[in-house]
Amino acid sequence: MKRIDAAEIKAMQRLYRINLMNGITGYKSANLIGTKSEAGIENVAVFSSVTHFGSNPALIGFVLRPHTVPRNTYENILETGYYTINHINKGIIEEAHHSSAKYDASVSEFEQTGLMPEYLDDFMAPFVAESSIKLAMKFEQAIPVELNATILVLGSVEAVYLPEILIEEDGFLDLNAAQTVAIGGLDSYHLPNQLQRLPYARPKK
Amino acid sequence: MKRIDAAEIKAMQRLYRINLMNGITGYKSANLIGTKSEAGIENVAVFSSVTHFGSNPALIGFVLRPHTVPRNTYENILETGYYTINHINKGIIEEAHHSSAKYDASVSEFEQTGLMPEYLDDFMAPFVAESSIKLAMKFEQAIPVELNATILVLGSVEAVYLPEILIEEDGFLDLNAAQTVAIGGLDSYHLPNQLQRLPYARPKK
Numbered sequence: 001m002k003r004i005d006a007a008e009i010k011a012m013q014r015l016y017r018i019n020l021m022n023g024i025t026g027y028k029s030a031n032l033i034g035t036k037s038e039a040g041i042e043n044v045a046v047f048s049s050v051t052h053f054g055s056n057p058a059l060i061g062f063v064l065r066p067h068t069v070p071r072n073t074y075e076n077i078l079e080t081g082y083y084t085i086n087h088i089n090k091g092i093i094e095e096a097h098h099s100s101a102k103y104d105a106s107v108s109e110f111e112q113t114g115l116m117p118e119y120l121d122d123f124m125a126p127f128v129a130e131s132s133i134k135l136a137m138k139f140e141q142a143i144p145v146e147l148n149a150t151i152l153v154l155g156s157v158e159a160v161y162l163p164e165i166l167i168e169e170d171g172f173l174d175l176n177a178a179q180t181v182a183i184g185g186l187d188s189y190h191l192p193n194q195l196q197r198l199p200y201a202r203p204k205k
Numbered sequence: 206m207k208r209i210d211a212a213e214i215k216a217m218q219r220l221y222r223i224n225l226m227n228g229i230t231g232y233k234s235a236n237l238i239g240t241k242s243e244a245g246i247e248n249v250a251v252f253s254s255v256t257h258f259g260s261n262p263a264l265i266g267f268v269l270r271p272h273t274v275p276r277n278t279y280e281n282i283l284e285t286g287y288y289t290i291n292h293i294n295k296g297i298i299e300e301a302h303h304s305s306a307k308y309d310a311s312v313s314e315f316e317q318t319g320l321m322p323e324y325l326d327d328f329m330a331p332f333v334a335e336s337s338i339k340l341a342m343k344f345e346q347a348i349p350v351e352l353n354a355t356i357l358v359l360g361s362v363e364a365v366y367l368p369e370i371l372i373e374e375d376g377f378l379d380l381n382a383a384q385t386v387a388i389g390g391l392d393s394y395h396l397p398n399q400l401q402r403l404p405y406a407r408p409k410k
Contacts, residue, residue, distance in 0.1 A: 003365070026380065196393070
């Protein structure tokens with residue numbers, strides 16, 4: 001077993017460090033965040049930090065690196081107050097990954113990647129038509145993380161769109177059937193297979 | 206496609222809502238957090254919210270629900286300033302899940318679950334011997350999320366322990382070879398298979 005300490009991590013070549021540090025937390029959620037600017041320019045970008053923060057109210061967070069990631073997503077969310085979260089399925093990993101390319105704010109990543117924008121009901125932000133699980137999100141709060149100048153963006157779920165067949169009797173969502181993928185590191189896409197669901201854990205007598 | 210809005214989510218039966226809301230963000234990381242109280246009682250608990258916050262400095266967050274999750278983990282971190290993060294591998298999903306049972310603070314979850322505590326170098330908090338990827342963490346900051354009374358706990362990586370063979374030439378960590386699992390919803394364990402690594406995305410000309 002190898003030990004790598006903080007000084008060695010700091011001394012690593014930048015891309016090596018980014019690859020390794022993005023892997024050590026394990027698998028990450030794979031989502032596309034869809035937004036639209038007030039001027040009407042659509043944006044879609046891949047995020048691997050979408051995290052459950054609560055069920056009642058249904059609250060979801062994601063992490064933004066303002067100085068490295070294209071800021072269009074964040075600027076559009078602040079301008080309009082709304083965004084969408086869309087699962088990346090096995091069939092669209094290349095298009096989804098392409099959305100991480102740094103395009104100018106005047107360009108729609110939907111056009112560049114080939115992903116299809118979709119508007120549902122009266123929600124102002126674009127969903128990703130190819131995604132099977134889509135969330136309409138309302139911006140709630142941006143919490144600055146001063147330790148490293150990232151921002152935790154929190155939003156509440158306005159609506160969930162999905163094939164009803166994916167929801168089991170007790171509310172469990174069959175991500176396996178949805179072919180939702182997981183991300184490893186920065187750029188590796190994985191299709192998880194269910195091993196098993198485990199019963200609610202109670203203390204041993 | 207079914208639409209479920211915020212009012213319907215709020216009206217759901219509690220467990221149904223928790224199951225569904227824990228699924229809609231996609232797959233989650235599967236980790237065991239190891240701590241020890243000042244009195245010397247070891248604790249290990251499963252967390253699915255461990256999230257990458259940055260590589261330089263290497264910063265990792267996780268979400269605590271103070272009123273529902275056993276608080277031993279958090280209390281020990283505040284008392285001692287240190288904890289470990291350990292990947293859940295395919296071979297220990299039942300033991301790992303068992304650690305979510307609500308034991309009294311006087312009980313070691315290591316003893317109850319059968320997971321083996323392991324001490325490495327001079328680090329005070331216990332690692333999980335069965336995990337192939339283990340992180341020594343230093344507590345940095347607790348950020349309260351007032352929207353729903355959760356807490357974002359941020360820590361820096363003091364050291365990483367892992368089999369060197371899992372690290373590829375460019376720093377990419379082979380989670381597939383490590384048999385690290387992912388969590389779906391509250392209680393479903395999945396083994397991801399790599400589809401492909403995609404090259405750094407550049408704008409189309």
